[in-house]
Amino acid sequence: MLFFIFQVFLLVLLFFGLTLLFKNKVIRIVLSIVFSAFITFQCISYYFGSSLIDYKFMEHVNLTDAWSLRGFYMTEIILGSIAFVAGAFVLFALSRMLGRIKLSAWVAGGLVLLACVGLAVPGGAFNNLYYVYKVKNAEEKTFDTALEDLSIDTNAYVKPEAVTATAGKNIIVLSLESLERGFLEPPFTSLTPTLQKLAKENTYFKMWQTPGSGWTEASIYTSITGVPAFFRSPKGEIFQNTQINDITSIGHVLEAAGYDMDYYLAKKEFAGLDKMLTHFGFEVYSEKDLGLPSAKNFWGMHDKDLFEAVKQQLLKKKTQEEPFAVFMNTISGHFPNGVYDARMEGVIPPRKSDLEFMVSAVDYYINDFFEFLEKEGFLENTVVYIYPDHMFMGSASQAVNSFSKQRGLYVISTAPEANFSHPVEQPLFQIDLPRILLDGADIKTNAAFIADFVEPSKKKKYIRSNVTNFLSLNEPKVLDYDYSNSIQLELLPHYTPGMHGLNITQEDGFSNTINDLKEGTLYRIFFDPDMNYISYKDIPDDKPLWRGESASIVFSIENDRLYGYLSKGKNIGVAKSGEGSVLFTEEDIDIFEDWELANPKKLDEDQINVKSVGYDALKTRGPSYIKTRKEDHVLGRGLNLLTIRDSVFSVQTFDTWEREEDTKTFVDTLSKILKAKQKFIIVANDEASRNLSNYRDTIAALGLPLLSELDKREAYVGYLNQDGYVLEEKDDKSVSIEYRGWWMSLPRKISMKNERSRFIAHAGGRVNGKVYTNSLKALNHNYRKGFRYFEIDILETSDGALVAGHDWESWKKRTGFNGSLPPTKRQYDQYVRMEQFAPMDMRILNDWFKKHPDAILVTDKINNPKKMASNFIDKDRLMLEVFSWEAFREAKALQLRGVLLSGNVFNSIKGDKRKKLREEQVKYLALPRKAVLANKSLFHQLKKDGIRTYVFHVNYEEGKDERYVYEYELGLVHGMYADTWEFPDMQPTEEKAE
Numbered sequence: 005m006l007f008f009i010f011q012v013f014l015l016v017l018l019f020f021g022l023t024l025l026f027k028n029k030v031i032r033i034v035l036s037i038v039f040s041a042f043i044t045f046q047c048i049s050y051y052f053g054s055s056l057i058d059y060k061f062m063e064h065v066n067l068t069d070a071w072s073l074r075g076f077y078m079t080e081i082i083l084g085s086i087a088f089v090a091g092a093f094v095l096f097a098l099s100r101m102l103g104r105i106k107l108s109a110w111v112a113g114g115l116v117l118l119a120c121v122g123l124a125v126p127g128g129a130f131n132n133l134y135y136v137y138k139v140k141n142a143e144e145k146t147f148d149t150a151l152e153d154l155s156i157d158t159n160a161y162v163k164p165e166a167v168t169a170t171a172g173k174n175i176i177v178l179s180l181e182s183l184e185r186g187f188l189e190p191p192f193t194s195l196t197p198t199l200q201k202l203a204k205e206n207t208y209f210k211m212w213q214t215p216g217s218g219w220t221e222a223s224i225y226t227s228i229t230g231v232p233a234f235f236r237s238p239k240g241e242i243f244q245n246t247q248i249n250d251i252t253s254i255g256h257v258l259e260a261a262g263y264d265m266d267y268y269l270a271k272k273e274f275a276g277l278d279k280m281l282t283h284f285g286f287e288v289y290s291e292k293d294l295g296l297p298s299a300k301n302f303w304g305m306h307d308k309d310l311f312e313a314v315k316q317q318l319l320k321k322k323t324q325e326e327p328f329a330v331f332m333n334t335i336s337g338h339f340p341n342g343v344y345d346a347r348m349e350g351v352i353p354p355r356k357s358d359l360e361f362m363v364s365a366v367d368y369y370i371n372d373f374f375e376f377l378e379k380e381g382f383l384e385n386t387v388v389y390i391y392p393d394h395m396f397m398g399s400a401s402q403a404v405n406s407f408s409k410q411r412g413l414y415v416i417s418t419a420p421e422a423n424f425s426h427p428v429e430q431p432l433f434q435i436d437l438p439r440i441l442l443d444g445a446d447i448k449t450n451a452a453f454i455a456d457f458v459e460p461s462k463k464k465k466y467i468r469s470n471v472t473n474f475l476s477l478n479e480p481k482v483l484d485y486d487y488s489n490s491i492q493l494e495l496l497p498h499y500t501p502g503m504h505g506l507n508i509t510q511e512d513g514f515s516n517t518i519n520d521l522k523e524g525t526l527y528r529i530f531f532d533p534d535m536n537y538i539s540y541k542d543i544p545d546d547k548p549l550w551r552g553e554s555a556s557i558v559f560s561i562e563n564d565r566l567y568g569y570l571s572k573g574k575n576i577g578v579a580k581s582g583e584g585s586v587l588f589t590e591e592d593i594d595i596f597e598d599w600e601l602a603n604p605k606k607l608d609e610d611q612i613n614v615k616s617v618g619y620d621a622l623k624t625r626g627p628s629y630i631k632t633r634k635e636d637h638v639l640g641r642g643l644n645l646l647t648i649r650d651s652v653f654s655v656q657t658f659d660t661w662e663r664e665e666d667t668k669t670f671v672d673t674l675s676k677i678l679k680a681k682q683k684f685i686i687v688a689n690d691e692a693s694r695n696l697s698n699y700r701d702t703i704a705a706l707g708l709p710l711l712s713e714l715d716k717r718e719a720y721v722g723y724l725n726q727d728g729y730v731l732e733e734k735d736d737k738s739v740s741i742e743y744r745g746w747w748m749s750l751p752r753k754i755s756m757k758n759e760r761s762r763f764i765a766h767a768g769g770r771v772n773g774k775v776y777t778n779s780l781k782a783l784n785h786n787y788r789k790g791f792r793y794f795e796i797d798i799l800e801t802s803d804g805a806l807v808a809g810h811d812w813e814s815w816k817k818r819t820g821f822n823g824s825l826p827p828t829k830r831q832y833d834q835y836v837r838m839e840q841f842a843p844m845d846m847r848i849l850n851d852w853f854k855k856h857p858d859a860i861l862v863t864d865k866i867n868n869p870k871k872m873a874s875n876f877i878d879k880d881r882l883m884l885e886v887f888s889w890e891a892f893r894e895a896k897a898l899q900l901r902g903v904l905l906s907g908n909v910f911n912s913i914k915g916d917k918r919k920k921l922r923e924e925q926v927k928y929l930a931l932p933r934k935a936v937l938a939n940k941s942l943f944h945q946l947k948k949d950g951i952r953t954y955v956f957h958v959n960y961e962e963g964k965d966e967r968y969v970y971e972y973e974l975g976l977v978h979g980m981y982a983d984t985w986e987f988p989d990m991q992p993t994e995e996k997a998e
Contacts, residue, residue, distance in 0.1 A: 007127065008046075008056065010122070011046070011056055011122075011123065011128055011129050012043060012046065012047075014119045014122040014123050014128075014129075015039065015042065015043050015046070015119070015123070015129065016039075016043070016095075017115055017118070017119040018039075018115070018116060018119035018120065018123070019035060019036075019039040019095060019099075020098070020099075020115060021112050021113070021114075021115030021116035021119060022035055022112075022116060023035060023099040032096060032099045032100075033096060035095075035099070036092045036093075036095040036096035036099060037092050039091075039095055040088055040089075040091035040092035040095055041088060041092075043091055044084060044087050044088040044091060046129060047084075047087065048084055056127070056128070056129050056132050145472075145473070145476040146476070146530075146532050146538075146554045147249070147250040147476065147477060147479075147532070149476070149554075150473045150474075150476035150477050151477070153470075153473050154454070154457070154470055154473050154477075155457070156454070156457045160452060160457075161252070161452055162252055162450050162451050162452055163250050163252060164250065164251075164252050164253070164256040165972065166450075167252055167256045167257055167260045167449065167450065167451045168260055168449065168450050169257045169258070169260040169261035169447055169448065169449035169450075169451070170261055170447070170448045170449075171261040171262055171263065171327045171447060172261075172327075172442075172445040172446035172447040172448070173327070173385050173386055173387050173419075173445045173446060174327050174328050174329070174330075174382070174385055174386040174387070174445070175258075175263075175328070175329040175330070175331075175386070175387055175389070175441060175445050176318075176329075176330050176331075176332075176377075176382075176386055176387070176388045176389070177329075177330070177331040177332065177388075177389045177390075177391075177441065178332060178334070178370065178373075178388070178389065178390045178391075179223070179224070179227070179331065179332065179333045179334070179391060179392070179393045180334050180337065180366060180390065180391070180392045180393065181220065181333065181334045181335050181336065181337045181338050181392075181393055182337040182338060182339060182392060182393070182394065182395070182396040182397065183196075183199075183334075183337045183363060183366060183392045184392050184394075184395045184396055184407070184411060184412065184413055185210070185392075185408075185411065185412045185413055185414050186396075186403075186404075186406070186407030186408055186411055187199075187363050187403075188200055188203065188414070189407075189408055191406055192360070192363070192403070192406070195355070195360055195363045195364045195367060196363065196364070196367045197367065197371075198367045198368070198370050198371040198374070199367055199370065199390070199416070202370075202374070202390065202416050203414070203416050206416055206417060206418050207416070207417045207418075207419060207420065207421050207423075207424065207428060207444075208414065208415070208416055208428070209414060209415040209417075209426070209428060209431065209432045209440070210412055210413075210414055210431040210432070211391065211412060211413040211414055211415050211431060211432040211433065211434065211436075212412055212413065212431055212432070212433050212434075212464070213394060213395050213412065213413055213433075213434060214226055214232050214433050214434040214435050214467055215232060215467055215468055215471070216232035216233050216234045216467075216471065216474065217232055217233055217394065217434045217435075218394045218395065218397070219394055219397065220333065220393050220394065221233070221274075221276075221277055221280070222394075223393040223394045223434060224277065224280070224281070224333065224393065225280065226434045226435060226437070227254075227391075227393075227434060227437040227438070227441075228253045228254050228255060228281075228284050228438065229251050229252075229253045229254075229284075229438065229453075230253075230254075230435045230436070230437065230438040230439070230453035230454050230455055231251060231435065231454055231474055231477055231478060232434075232435065232467060232471070232474045233478070234471050234472075234474045234475040234478060235475065235478050235479075249477070249478065249479060250477075251477055251478065252451050252452075252453070253284045253285075253438070254284075254438040254441055254442065255284030255285035255286060256284070256285065256451065257438075257442060257447065257449045257451050258285065258329050258447075259285045259944060260449070261327070261447055261449070262326055262327065263326065263327050263328060263329045264287075264321065264324065264326050264327070264328040264329070264948070265285055265286045265287060265328075265329045265331075266286065266287050266288075266289060266317065266328070266329070266330050266331070267281045267286040267287070267288045267289070267331045267332070267333075268289045268290075268294075268310060268313065268314050268317070268330070268331070268332040268333070269288075269289075269290060269304070269310075269332065269333040269335075270290060270291060270304020270305050270310065270333075270335050271290060271291070271298075271304035272288050272289070272290035272293075272304075273290075274304075278290070282945065285944050285945075286331070287945070287948065289313075289317075290304060290305070291304050291305040291309075294309075294313045296309050296313060304335065306335070306336070306343065306345045306347075307334045307335055307336045307343075307345070307365070307366060307369055308345055308347060308348065308365070308369065310332060310334065310335075311332075311369045311372070311373055314330065314332055314373075315373070315376050317330070318330065318377075318380070318382065319380065322380065322382075333393060334366055334369075336362040336363070336365055336366045337359065337362060337363055337366060337396070339396060339397040340359075341357060341358045341359045342357075342358045342359035342360075342361065342362035342363070343362060344358045344361070344362060345362065345365060348361070348362075348365045348368070351365075351368065352364045352365050352368060356402075357402065357403065359403055360403060370390070374388075383418065386418075387417060387418055387419045387444045387445045388417070388418045389415060389416070389417050389418075389440075389441060389444065390415070390416040390417075391413060391414060391415045391416070391437070392413045392414070394413070395411055395412070395413065412431070413434070415432060415437070415440060417440070417444045418444075419443075419444030419445065419446075423443050423444050423446060424440060424443045424444060425439070425443055426439070426440060426443070426460075427460075430460050433455065433463050433464070433467070435453070435454055435455045435463070435467070436455045438453045438455075439453055439455060439456060479538065479539075487508070487510045487531060487535045487536075487537060487593075488535040488590070488593060489510060489511040489590050489593075490510060490511045490587065490588065490589055490590055490593075491508065491509075491510065491557065491570070491587075491588040491593070492507075492508070492509045492510075492585060492586070492587045492588075493506060493507070493508060493557070493559060493566055493568055493585060493586045493587075494506065494507045494509060494584065494585040495561065495564065495566060495584045495585065496517070502522060502523045503520055503521065503522060503523075504521045504522075504523065504561050504564075505517060505518065505519045505520070505521065506518045506521055506561075508529060508537060516537050518540055521561060522542075522561075523560075523561050523562060523563070524560065524561075524562060525542050525560060525561075526542065526543050526544070526558060526559075526560050527540055527541065527542050527543065527558070527559055527560065528540060528541060528542075528543050528556050528557070528558050528559075529556060529557040529559070530554070530556050531554055531555045531556060532554050535554075535555065535593070543558070549571075554572065554573075555570065555571070555572040555593070555596065556570075556571060556572075557569065557570050557571075557588070558571070559586070564583065564584060565581060565582070565583055565584075566581060566582055566583075566584065566585060566586045567579075567580075567581045567586075568580050568581070568586040568588070570588045570592060570593070572596035573596075578592045578595070594737070611632075611742065611743070612630070612631065612632050612646075612685070612742070612743040613629075613630075613631040613740070613741075613742050613743075614628075614629070614630045614631070614646075614685055614687050614721055614740070614741055614743070615628055615629050615687075615738060615739070615740045615741075616628045616687045616688045616689060616719040616720055616721050616738060616739045616740075617689065617690075617719055617737070617738045618688075618691075618717045618718050618719040618735070618736060618737055618738065619690050619691045619716070619717040620717050620736070620737065621719070621736075621737035621738050622690065625737060625738045627639070627689070628644070628687055628688070628689035628690070628719075630644065630646050630655060630685065630687055632653050635653075637653075637655045639655070639657065639687060639689040640657035640659065640689065641657075641659055641661055641662070641689060641690040641691065641692070642657060642658050642659040642660040642661050642662075642663075642666065642688070642689065642690070642691075642692045643657075643658045643660050643670055643686055643687070643688055643689075643692050644656070644657050644658075644686070644687045644688075644689055645657075645658065645670065645673065645674070645684060645685075645686055646684060646685040646686075646687070647677065647682060647683070647684050648683055649682075656673070658670035658673075660692045660693070660694070660695050660696050661690070661691040661692055661693070661694045661695065662694075662695075663695070664695050664698070666695075667695040667696060667698065667699060668699070671699050671702055671703065671706075674686075674703075674706060674708075675706060677724075678706055678707070678724070678730075681724075682724075683723075683724050684723060684724055685721065685722070685723040685743070686708075686711065686720070686721065686722040686723065687720075687721055688714065688718070688719060688720035688721070688734075691716055691717055692714065692720070693714040693715055693716045693717075693718065694716065696711070696712070696714055699712075700712045700713070706730075707730040708722055708730055708732060709732070710722070710732040710733075710734050711732060711734075714734065717736075718734050718735070718736060719734060719735050719736070719737060719738045719739045720732070720733070720734040720739065721733050721734075721739045721741055723743070725967075725971075731967055733962075733963055735962075756970070756974055756975075757970070757987065757988050758790075758987055758988060758989045760790070760791070760792040760793060760987075761792075761793060761978075761979065762974065762978060762979035762980070763791060763793065763979060763980065763982045763985045763987075764791075764793040764794070764795045764862050764954060764979060764980070764981045764982065765782070765783075765786045765791040765793065765794045765795060765982065765983075766795055766956070766958075766981040766982055766983050767782070767795060767796065767797060767810060768782030768783050768786060768794055768795070768796060769782050769783075769785065769786030769789070769791055769794070769982070769983060769984070770782070770786075770983040770984050771785045771786070775983050776810045776814075778796050778797050778808040778809055778810060778844065779808070779844060780844050780848060780852060783852055783856075783859075784852075787856060787859065789985075789986070789987065789990060790985075790986075790987030790989070790990040791982075791985070791987075792858055792859055792860060793859075793860045793862055793883075794859060794860065794861060794862065795862040795863070795864055795981055796808050796844075796849065796861060796862070796863060796864070797809060797810045797811070797863075797864045797865045798863050798864070798865055798866040798872065799811070799812060799815075799826065799865055799866070800826065800866060800868075801826050801827055801828055801829045801831075801832055802826045802827060802828050803828045803829055805829035805832075805845065805846075806845070806846045806866065806871070806872070806875050807829065807832050807844070807845045807846070808844040808845070808849065809832075810865075811865070812825040812826050812827075813825070815835075819835035820835070821835055829845070832845075833845070846875050846876070849861075849876075850875075850876065850877040853876075853877050853878065853881065854877055859881070860881050860882075860883060860901065861876060861881060861882050861883065862883040862884075862885070862904070863882070863883070863884050863885060864885050867886060867887045867888060867891045868891070869884055869886065869891055869894045869895035869898055869900075869903075870894060870898065872884060873895075873898050873900060879898060879899070879900050879901070880900075880901055881901055882900045882901055883900065883901050883902040883903070883904060883928070884900055884902075884903055884904065885903075885904040885905075885906050885930050886903060886904070886905065886906060886909070887906045887908060887909060888909060889909060889924070892905055892909065892924065892926075893924075896925070902927060902928050903926075903927070903928060904928040904929060904930040904954065905921075905926050905928065905929050905930070906930055907929075907930065907931045907932060907935055910929060910931060910935075911935075917942065918942065918945055918946060918949070921946065921949070921951060922949060926951060927950065927951060927952065928951070928952050928953075928954065929946070929951060929952070929953040929954065930953075930954050930955075930956065930981075931953060931954075931955055931956075932955065932956060932957040933955045933956070933957050933958065933960075933961075933964065933969070933973070934957070936953060936955055936973075936976065936977055937973070940976060943976055943977070944976065947976065947978075952978035952979070953976075953977045953978055953979075954977065954978060954979045954980060954981060955969065955973070955977050955979075955980050955981070956980070956981040958980045958981060958982060958983075959983055959984075966980065966982050966983070966984065966985050
């Protein structure tokens with residue numbers, strides 16, 4: 005308190021010094037207003053947060069949120085307004101009085117200097133503002149660079165998409181608003197008998213508050229992610245569009261373990277809490293969702309109603325098979341004097357203050373809640389956690405002055421001490437909470453959190469010294485588009501002299517726009533390692549270099565001319581200039597993929613790096629190689645085969661360009677390796693293809709179609725993965741791949757490989773190397789392979805007949821038909837598509853499905869549900885993709901096996917897509933892969949709603965084939981439209997000309 009008074013005195017002293025220096029009346033009025041406002045805000049900060057204006061206060065300076073709480077803080081708003089007006093009046097009056105005193109400029113300057121020095125001491129008003137500025141304007145870093153600067157191995161930190169977990173017990177978390185440890189200690193022990201009893205009978209940790217986590221939204225974020233809540237953007241703003249970052253949260257672990265995840269709290273919209281929690285996989289419930297009335301004069305519902313609502317929700321979960329995790333946040337203990345609930349009068353004895361009364365009420369609710377859990381048998385398979393969200397804010401409450409000098413938090417858990425890797429006698433920090441919650445519930449996972457990498461005794465110092473690194477971890481990234489193919493900078497018209505706008509455009513036209521750029525100023529555009537745009541900022545002229553490992557562009561504008569410099573890490577850059585625009589091509593960007601420093605990084609024990617370079621790229625991309633931890637293998641021309649036996653790596657080189665006998669030996673060797681299911685990696689170097697053409701069919705039959713079709717001068721890598729499947733990748737220039745634990749047997753999603761409902765034969769599936777045939781031969785061939793779901797494109801002829809075909813334009817080109825489209829049914833029958841494939845009408849289609857009663861038809865193109873259903877043999881085996889809401893509702897009324905909503909209808913939904921899909925009772929979606937990956941959090945929620953998403957455009961993007969979708973995306977999506985899927989429980993079926 006004394007330090008705060010001293011700082012206010014220094015601010016007044018600074019004002020007086022400036023008044024003596026500037027005697028102009030207008031300047032004095034302005035100074036009076038500015039200093040009165042600044043001092044008023046300092047008082048507000050101290051009142052609410054027990055400190056001068058700091059990061060926490062700046063995060064709460066949000067007029068929208070403040071106005072929404074005007075009923076709760078009306079007294080404070082009125083007093084603050086009066087203080088501001090009175091302060092301005094008093095300061096101006098004093099300045100006039102001082103104006104009559106004649107002092108030299110040296111004395112006035114001395115007062116200003118003395119005040120500034122005092123305000124700049126640690127914890128002082130100016131020092132705090134500088135700290136906030138430093139945080140908000142910290143150096144841009146990629147996620148991986150921030151991890152490295154935190155001394156965390158990027159390979160040891162498991163990102164969300166790689167998280168695996170197995171379920172343990174159910175979880176219930178009670179996060180108590182401001183109910184810090186002091187309420188469990190004298191002189192307040194009479195308020196919390198239940199909490200004290202639970203602390204004594206169960207596992208109890210002391211916990212320190214983590215910097216950056218001292219208010220509700222921040223503490224929730226930290227408890228879920230294990231990262232202090234420092235953000236470059238205002239609080240909650242980054243989650244308004246549910247953007248994605250790479251932080252692994254407890255939500256990702258619980259999802260991976262199959263938990264049903266709910267979060268209950270009052271007024272979920274406040275500060276973007278609902279968006280944040282949804283982002284991490286939670287279903288969020290508030291008063292409106294639970295059908296409860298909003299309490300007066302503050303946000304949301306009372307805790308009495310919250311606890312009753314959660315009890316009712318738990319009863320619904322009692323019989324479900326999947327485990328659950330229920331989180332809830334109370335509100336009764338909120339600053340400044342609790343959220344009073346008159347309904348508890350007569351239940352709770354009178355207390356000295358409303359705050360103490362409501363603390364007793366929370367303790368009462370917890371006692372009642374535990375009696376409920378015990379009565380309903382939840383405690384047998386459920387772990388309960390209780391902790392305050394943060395310490396009590398502000399200095400207005402008398403209770404704060406009665407707390408122990410060593411204020412802090414705590415965690416109470418019903419899990420036994422033996423479950424926790426953290427010693428009970430060692431106090432926690434809030435960043436420890438994710439690990440504590442998982443340990444107590446006995447959930448096993450490969451996920452690691454920040455606290456797992458820091459020694460307990462060093463955590464406090466570690467947190468305080470790494471604020472800017474935490475900020476970089478918390479920055480979101482947009483996954484919708486990347487700039488790996490091209491980056492064009494283009495000036496936009498601007499009507500202010502010396503100012504410009506800029507479009508950053510990628511190949512398909514998507515762009516990010518930057519406004520208000522000054523001529524003659526250096527700016528940097530930041531991209532993440534996947535070439536997603538992150539942000540931009542101006543940089544000092546003398547600091548154009550950046551040590552980050554991802555790409556960036558430094559640019560400036562001079563007289564409508566753009567100057568740009570593309571660089572990556574410490575590597576050489578590419579500089580360009582142009583009138584109004586600059587284009588960096590794919591080759592400009594790709595050069596960095598192959599630029600290596602003289603001393604490459606040391607490889608880990610389980611790591612292998614391989615690189616294949618085609619002949620045309622040898623000069624720019626260097627030689628091909630295979631690198632293991634113990635040696636670098638020099639590769640020869642042709643195909644290089646890496647195998648491992650008894651932990652020893654060996655590489656054989658086969659000159660398949662020059663020597664026929666080498667090619668035959670390679671094919672024989674590979675056949676034996678595949679038969680023995682031995683792990684291998686094939687790397688093409690220089691030129692390798694000439695003699696391979698003589699063995700094309702044999703190589704393709706071995707499961708290497710890309711190798712069988714290898715053109716001269718191409719780069720190629722193929723290998724046998726942990727599941728025994730051959731994966732391949734080729735490119736005109738080079739292919740670089742890192743393998744970790746490649747030779748180890750790892751558990752995979754074996755059960756999904758044989759689930760027929762997950763794999764739809766796209767246009768009947770591939771036959772004789774052809775796709776999109778929609779033919780009888782495709783149905784027969786892929787039925788023998790194991791497919792049972794078949795997508796057939798259905799078109800309508802000009803005379804109303806339904807026939808199979810992808811589209812009329814491509815049909816016309818393939819058949820040579822020269823009439824007007826669509827053709828008549830008779831014309832359709834006269835033309836044979838693609839030579840060996842006969843046309844298929846509904847009669848043929850129905851006859852085939854009659855003979856195959858376990859087959860399901862999935863239709864595309866036609867948008868007439870009644871006509872399709874009446875023309876197909878069995879509507880119970882018909883799944884219809886529809887292209888309008890009218891068609892969807894019509895199809896739904898027909899009670900078909902399924903109705904798939906198409907991507908254009910899905911994209912047309914404005915606002916809450918999930919709500920609309922629920923209202924319409926949508927069960928199936930058919931979408932392109934990228935549409936799903938652009939909003940993973942939404943599709944995690946849709947999965948919880950029981951909506952099955954099938955993706956197409958598989959095998960559409962280089963490297964993103966069916967195996968890739970299975971390995972990395974199945975689970976988020978239910979299934980895919982596949983061309984060639986091999987079911988493990990089926991014998992391989994050769995594709996022969998039929």
